[in-house]
Amino acid sequence: MEYKDYYAVLGVKRDVSAEEIKRAYRRLAREHHPDLHPEAGKAKAAEKFREINEAYQVLSDAEKRAKYDRVGPEWEGGAQAPRERAAEPQGFAGFSDFFEELFGESGRRGFGVSDAYAAGPAMGEDIEAELPLSLEDAFAGGEKRLSIDVPRICPACGGSGRAGKGFCRACAGVGESRGQRSVTVRLPKYVAEGTKLRLRGQGSSGAGGREPGDLFLRVRLHPHPAFKVSGSDLETALDVPPSVAALGGEAVVSALDGPIRIRIPAATRAGRPFRIPGKGLSKGGAARGDLYAVLRIDIPxxxxxxxxxxxxxLREAGS
Ligand SMILES: [Zn+2]
Incomplete structure (x- = not known):
């Protein structure tokens, strides 16, 4: 009888926490749910899905996991012929001979979602989502109403992941589905890439009216045609005519705060950066990064x- 490496099936190490096992299961269940695959790939996805469920059935149950860990890969099972089994339930159910040998009939009881999982966390879970922003919006800050892609409680099963004796087909037993949600965010000004904003109580509401978790939005700045972002610093090009580069003079940097006049010293070469302090993105609190204007020589x-x-x-003079 073939030994099943349930840890490998879920892609986790042997010493991971129950929480990590749950996370791995959810991710894989979403990925391999047969309903999400075209007809041609359904059978393969269903087989993979069945494997994932079996692995999760064992590893999510402390007692079963302990027994499984004791057995180890060297286990010599299957001396006797596989027992007669009741007809396989259709759908996602069905266990390997290895599972049957190890846990027998009792192991299958309550098949679907382990009790620990079905009971869910005491609170709704925190949700993390991306918040795409233009640089202009990041600078302006203020209240913004946005549509973001967030996981939400599966409407078909109310987050339990169950449907009768098996998994909810709509969410693959995961208990959540993805959807668009409108949120209102109060953005600080000059918010930088990667900043996490916390919206209390706007996370997953959790099944059964539990207290909702928080929604964390991670700022992702759209690329900007004129500004390069590097942490809290910005970089932009500053075009000056050759005469200003050679003789010195004034130039105007088009900053996002508005135009800024700077002095160009004589004999400035192309590529020289001029640092304009405090005109970049937020460093947290009121402090801001810098804007670098990089000189380019522009011929009309x-x-x-x-x-x-x-x-x-000039050419005749050799310069
Ligand atoms: Zn569901």
Missing amino acids: ERLSARARALYEQ
Whole structure:
């Protein structure tokens, strides 16, 4: 009889916590739910799904897990022929001979979702979602109403993951599904990439009217055509005509806060960064990162006759 490595099936190490096992199961169950696969791949997904469920059935149950751990891969089972079994229930059910040998009929009782899982956490769970923002919105801050992609309690089973004696087909026994949700967020100004915003009580409501968890939004900034983001610092290009680069003068940086005048010293070469302190994104609190304006030398597309004559003189002078 073939030994089943349930830890490998769930892709976890042997010493992981019950919480990690649950997480791994949920992720895999979502991925391999047969209903999410096209007809051609359904049978394969169903087989994988059955394996995942069997592994979870064992590893999510402290008693079964302990027994399974004691047995180990060297176990020599199956001396006797597999026992006669009742007809396999249809759908996601069905256990390997290994499982039957180890846990027998009693192991199958309550098949579906382990009691520990079905009972759920005392509180609804925290949810993490991405909050995509334009740099302009990040700068402006303020109240914003957004539609975000969040997991939510499965409407078909109310989060239990069960349907009769088996899994809820809508959510693969996971108890949640993905959906769009509208939330109102109060954004701090100049919010930086990766900032986590916590919306209390807007997480998963948990089955059975439990206290909801929190919703964590992680800021992700859209790429911007004019500004490069590096942590709390920003970088932008500053175009100046050759005469300003050579002789020095003033230039105007188009910052997100508005135009900023800076002095360009004589003989400034292309690529030199000018640091404008405090015009970047938030470093947390009121402190802000810096804006770097990187000098580019810009030639007008059309030269006037006078400019052309002057450039020709420059060329003759050898500069
Ligand atoms: Zn469901």
